Amino acid sequence: MHEIARLIRATVIGLPILFMASMVYPQSDPPTTEELAAQISALKQDYESRIAVLEARLASIQAKSASTDHKAVPASKPSMLSSDNTFNPAIGVVLNGMISEYSETDSSIPAFQFGHESERPEEGLTLGHSEITVSSNIDDKFYGNLTLGLGVHAGEPTELELEEAYIQTLPGAGLPDGMRIKAGRALWTLGYLNELHVHGDDFSDRPLPYRAYLDNAYNDDGLEVSFVLPGDLYSEIGAGIFRGDDTPFAGSRSGREAWSTFARLGGDIGNNSAWRIGGYILDGEARNRAGAGHAHAEDDGHGHDEEAHEDEEDEHGHENGEEHEEHDLAEFLSDGSFTGDSRLYGIDFRYTLAPTGNARDRELILQGEYFRRDESGEYELQEEHEECVDPADPSTCEIHMESIIETLSSDSEGWYAQAVYKFLPRWRVGARYSRLSTPDDAELSHDPHTTSAMIDWTNSEFGRIRLQYSRESLARGYDDDQFMLQYIMSLGAHAAHSF
Amino acid sequence: MKAWFTVLLLLTLGSILPLSAAAQTPIRILACEPEWAALAEEIGGDDVIVHSATHGRQDAHYIRARPSLIAKVRRADILFCSGAELEIGWLPILMQRGARSIVQAGQPGHIMAADHVDVLERPEVIDRSLGDIHPGGNPHVHLDPRNITILAEVLANRLVTIDPSRSSAYHDRLVSFKARWADAMTEWHERVQNLDGMKVIVYHKAWPYLLQWSGLNRVASLEEVSGIPPTASHLAHVLELARNHGAQVIIRAPFEPVDASDWLSGKTEIPVVELPFTVGGHPEARDLFSLFDITLTSLEEIRDRP
Structure with missing residues (x-):
């Protein structure tokens, strides 16, 4: 009986070994004794190492229970009881308020x-942009985020804006490593x-190119x-396709x-x-893109621009019988509704230096972006035209309404550069210069520019x-002197x- | 402008070319803190390439999610961190942006030290007014050398899982490390006994594991609310505690602010000692062994002062 048992055991152990050995060299000649011996010893080593790992695991369990014994403070593991709350998404709220004072009436x-978004904030006490974000992993493959912005503009009902509503793949989604897909409405890579x-900006308002080109931000549907390439240097490439409905x-x-x-690229x-640079192209079409500037012209015009001002005076005194008043091209560009192709090129850089390694104590951040926009198409101005049967009788x-169309190809540039320095853990100072170069067609000899300085106090990461x-x-x-005092506080996630 | 863009695109593509396809590709380990990088060197030896996201004089709570770290996560086979939300401000974004599947939670390449040891100071009340607290408990688990042993085993296991072809090498290094570590712990244990429960004042609550293992007694924390600099009234309270309880030393990590501890030291003549806290936190704390050696030596020097 013992012999049979031994034979069975030898077969059970030996057969798989022979089988595996034949798997290792399936196509080679029958192995010599030495080769077999080597293979068997390799297998033995493999088994030994596996046993060793198991031993190590056992030892670790023992060590763990032993160390628990020594510890005075028992660690309470979180209870695994699940309630409806457990899977609630993360909710975050950003509160933002401001008091501001300007020396000019229009911006x-x-x-x-x-x-609308890119106007300077309302003068006086005002709520800026409050925000509610709800986000969570949906499952092992997707992440979802919904951000609602509550915009308050004086004399208008509170505006609920869907800033972001997107899903994004998680690294477990089965895509190649480094690849991500984001779909929905989001603040896109630009x-x-x-x-x-x-509220994450270092200044209270966006720099001029963002205000002029993107109405603060591009968040189309x-x-x-995007794909992070597997190099020693950070490098990422990506592309997007969008609806084409947002400025x-x-x-x-x-x-x-x-x-x-x-x-x-970054490193x-x-x-x-650390540093990062990037290059971007955003291209699309606009149909009847109206500037909010139109409404402004109705209010009190561009009271600041001498030439435009005079033109407008003429315009409003529209009883002089002329068929068409003279419109300068700048007026088409700002007040006209645009239909045509729009392409934006951008480059950005950012450099951070924390002298002690701890950005929380002291840090210098240099940042800049340059944009160039090429637009060509038709600019349409609506003009009021009064016709009287009897000039003496107003009734x-x-x-x-008569429309005047001008076909233009306008190229313009905008850039900003800023430096922010944290000199104490809670205090930062910053300076920013931003500039737009007016399209040549506009024949304005002035390039809009803004110089800003800020100081902020950060009590915690949340305020x-x-x-x-x-x-x-x-x-x-x-020359508008603008003072803004602002708080930005975040609650929750x-x-x-x-x- | 277009030329600029082309140049950038070429540079971007060019940066991935130096990909060498070595026969035995080393396992890439990204450690969040230098102590785990040091442990990875011990167990991985020449079979691994180890990077640390932070250095010894950095506070791992507050690190920027730098582009270079996204690149590191992108190629990492193992991510080795303290966990318990120490890295919550930057690690999630790196993992998401780097989009490397093997280092995601639940995968073999994802090691959070706090998941494998008993965590101290798990809060019962969680509210932001208590400062930047960690719902998962105190994450600085490496300052109890017993935890190092546990993590050495965890790491060896994971290396074997990911890279079975070199399992014997990992095993040999684990055995050797454990033997040397056990010897060192025996020696440290004696030295700790002789410190005889020194009374210490700490800055941040970064030290409970060291205190528990070494039997030192914490009299007070300079930072009352975690992550928020101490207030004058709290400092006055600490001053009182320090005097009443006869505190012997003020302990400070290299990345902690010096003003509060210097002020207290000036008022009370209690000496301040900067302990390395992690590998690289002191010029001579080059590995895990010297980290604990120097920590104990510094405390012994204070004790032996006339």
Whole structure:
């Protein structure tokens, strides 16, 4: 009986060994005794190491229970009981309020269309942009985020804006390593600031190119694919396709009229400083993109621009019988509704230096972006035209709207550069200069520019108070001294900061 | 402008070319803190390439999610961190951006030290007014050398899982490390006994594991609310505690602010000692062994002062 048992055991152990040995060299000649011996010893080693690992595991369990015995403070593991709350998504709220004082009455930029978001904040006490974010991993493959912005503009009902509503693949989604897909509405990859919510900025308002080109930020509906390449240096490429309904685009017909592409590079310099540069293209079409500047012209015009001002005076005195008044091209560019192609090129850089390695104690951040926008198409101005049957009797007059179209190809540039220095753990100072170069067509001899300085105090990661002074020169003879005192506080979940 | 873009694109593509396809590709380990990098060197030896996201004089709570770290996560086979939300401000974004599947939670390449040891100071009340607290408990688990042993085993296990072809090498290094570590712990244990429960004042609550293992007694913390600099009234309270309880030494990590501890030391003549806290926190704390050696030596020097 013992012999049979031994034979069975030998077969059971031996057969798999022979089988595995034959698997190792399936195509070679029958192995020599030495080779077999070597293979068997390799197998033996393999088994030994596996046994050793098991032993190590056992030892670790023992050590763990032993160390528990020594510890005075028992660690209470979280209870695994699940309730409805357990799977609630993370909720974060950002509260933002401001008091500001300006020396000029208006802040539109001659020769640039100007959207609602990018106006300077209301004067006096005002709630800025409050925000509610709900986010969570959906399952092992997707992450979802919904961000609602509550915009308050004086004399208007509170505006609920869907800032972001997107899903994004998680690294477990089965895509190749380094690849991510984001779909929905999001603050897309474009320059440095576009991906940030405004409360994450280092200054109280966005720099001029963001205000003029993107109405603060581009968050169209769309889809973006990005891929981090496997190099020693950080490098990422990506592309997106978008609906084409958010500034700088408008009136999408097919619902897929804009696209973007980008590339980024980044790395460290020594232990305590890091850098990143990027290049971006955003291209699409606009149909009847109207500037909010139109409404302004109705109010009190560009009271700051001498030339435009005089023109407007003429314009409003529209009884002089002329068929068409003279409109300068700047007026088409800012007040006209635009239909045509719009392409934006951008480059950005950012450099951070923490002298001690601890950005929390002391840190210098240099950052800059440059944009160039090429637009070509038709600018349409609506003009009021009064016709009277009997010039002496106003009741016989009728007002007609007449449209005047100008076909233009306008190229313009905008950039900013800023430095922010944290000199004490809670205190930072910063300076920023931003500038737009007006399209040549506009024949304005003035380039809008703004110089800003700020100081802010950060009590904790969740609360910040900032004082900012800007001198904004948007047109010749217009110098707006702006003081803004702002708080930014966040409640609840707080997203991790990117670089 | 277009030329600029092309140059950038070429640079970007060019940066991935130096990918060498060595026969035996080393396992890439990204450690969040230098102590885990040091442990990875001990167990991985020449079979691994180890990077640390932070250096010895950095506070691992507050690190920027730098582009270079995204690149490191992108290629890492193992991510070795303290966990318990120490890295919550930057690690999640790196893991998401680097999008490397093997280092995600639940995968063999994901090691959070606090998941494998008993965590101290798990808070019962969680509220932001208590400062930047960690719901998962105190994450600085490496300052109890017994935890190092546990993590050495965890790491060896994971290396074997990920890279079975070199399992015997990992095993041999684990055995050797454990033997040397056990010897060192025996020696440290004696030295700790002789410290005889020194009374210490700490800055941040970074030291409970060291205190528990070494039997030192904490009299007070200079930082009352975690992550928020101490207030004058709290400092006055600490001053009182320091005097009443006869505190012997003020302990400070290299990345902690000096003003509060210097002020207290000036008022009370209690000496301040900067302990390395982690590998690289002192020029001579080059590995885990010297980390504990120097920590104990520094405390012994204070004790032996006339």
